[in-house]
Amino acid sequence: MSAHKTTATVKQIAACLEEMAPLTLAESWDKVGLQVGDPKRQVKKVMLSLDSNDEGVIDEAIAKGVDLIIAHHAMIFKPVQTLRTDTPYGRKLQKLLAHNIGVYVAHTNLDIAEGGINDILAGRLHLENVEVLSRVHNTRLKKLVVFVPETHHAQVLTALGDTGAGWIGNYSHCTFNTPGMGTFVPQEGTSPFIGEQGVLEKVEEVRVETIVSDLNQERVVRAMLEAHPYEEVAYDIYPLEIMGQELGVGRVGDLVQEMTLEQFTNFVKQQYGVEHARIVGPRDRNVRRVAVLGGSGEEYYPQALQKGADVFVTGDIRYHYAQDALAEGLCMVDPGHNTEKICLPSVQAYLEAKLREYGYDAEVFVSETNTEPFTFL
Template identity: 35%
Template sequence: MVYLLRDVISYLESVAPPSYQESYDNAQLLVGNPEDEITGILCTLDVTEEVVAEAVDRGCNLIVAHHPIIFKGLKSLTGKNYVERTVIKAIRAEVAIYAIHTNLDHVIHGVNAKIAEKIGLKNLQILSPKKDVLTKLVTFVPQSDTEKILNSLFEAGAGIIGDYKNCSFRVAGRGTFLPMENANPAVGEVGKLEEELENRIEVMFPTHLQKKIVTALKQSHPYEEVAYYLHQIANENQEVGAGMVGELEVEMEEKDFFVYLKQQMNLQVVKHTHFLDKPIKKVALCGGAGIFLLGNAKRAGADVFITSDVKYHEFFDADKHLILADIGHYESEFFTKELLKNILSQKFSNIALYLSNVVTNPISYL
């Protein structure tokens, strides 16, 4: 089967919707034509000139990266820095680049879940759930069509709350309408007041699915004119947000845990605050720069918070509430390319998928 670049993008954005990315981010198609046929996909954390060359050598015309190579605006393409040289090389080689960054960080089965898997955590929860990413639909339907319409909405992605699906609310009532001259009513007659037994139904859904949900409603509803309301919900979405917290299967002594952490994450070094002489059981984490979640980790009762890019004075903020550990940005997200390959393999098993062998970490240790 032939797949186009737009097919891959559509699938990736169903897994990690672009609307979930931070405002400063640039997760999207950065280079390439959506109508190009895909010959192979290379999964990587970063995109560099070496990674583009690797894609060409392996016959891949698409690179799926976690970090966007174009993060700030480009005002020229003259090759004066590694960003411009990489983009120029990709364009010349006709290799597309797609970035899936903080939106992949924010989904419950994303980057942080992969880190938690490597560490062996269970009972996982989002550390800082996002608000304002849910919408409630309220509509009015004939009682005889209620189940058909609800099923259509559920199939479109409505009615999922945590580990429960097909969630809805309904209340019975009477609707009235008077079809005017140009109307073509499904029930009733033009010029005659009609009264119909109806249900008011309510369902919640992720806001990014709004177009799909409204389309499903209109296609399944028998009325010529469908009455409905959309309300943005301020509730936290427990499936979307920053960081993660979970528990070890068995608590560990502090020194033993850090030895284990280095083994599981392939770490050369870990910077951390002083040990607190108590066992490690609950672990909070955030791939990449996550110090902004330190307060959340404390409130969650974590024994240790694992992240990266922690500044000197920020280590003091742990304030003996927990151990704050900086494992390095590259190291914290190294396994993201495995995650990307796993995600893509679920849909595109007949496309050649590769993990990049290029070490893009700009930091070395002696």
């Protein structure tokens, strides 16, 4: 951890969030990443919001001197054909540009990520034995091999393990180490850590082998190079056939104790901070196994059935999906799309911790603007 605080750029703050939710996790149709602003812009204030395409959120950002909005829902999703400032959409973009406010979007990548939206929603319901509802892909594992002088062996091992290399199941920092003799001749123009130009050097070295996933390969290699003493580091990366962690949308797990659908719905309302929820199914039906998917997830009800769910919690459920699910014996609870906002404090805590780790001086806070478009009479 850096003792000296520095001002972070948009790009650096985005990189911190992408350690948890890499852009490569996003669905192919999604629009994620920096949508408005300059990646080199320095950032003092970051505001988290569920929605970026909301004038109230933008006005709040202006009033509070925000440099960067990080949102779950995109500011720009469909192609922009015109940019007329006499339209609501054009006016919002004009405000962002006029006040030099960037907009960064983490959508399905944050849904899918471990510790992201769906894990937080499942955690709020205290679900046990949680697994992915619908697999999108698995991480790809690679073998990283690096040759290290014995004097810096422990230092490089620590750098590898602390940045996520060597995870096998629930074991971290897994490596295999083989001692040997390394040779090299420093040529003209080099500044060797060991040896002299033009002289064959022999060094007691260790061959370190470990596992790294494609999601954090770049970060691991960067940390390894920083910890390694050599001017030119000898290392190899081999693709492996074995699959890594399963990643996907939604989660499914078991309640601590069985409830009726009515009791469970009241529990959802309490845990998600909503006053109303639509339900599909008999109120007195007992439920224990729960599928949950933040946002709009009605089309995943067949996967919920396949995973043995008694009830599926998701937003924006339409009439015919509700009919079909009920006919197949699946209850549903719709607390609304806006429930995803309860995840923002967890994202705030993660980002604050990362900024501290890297020594960045930026304030992170959650928007106070209510972006829920629905009211109930």
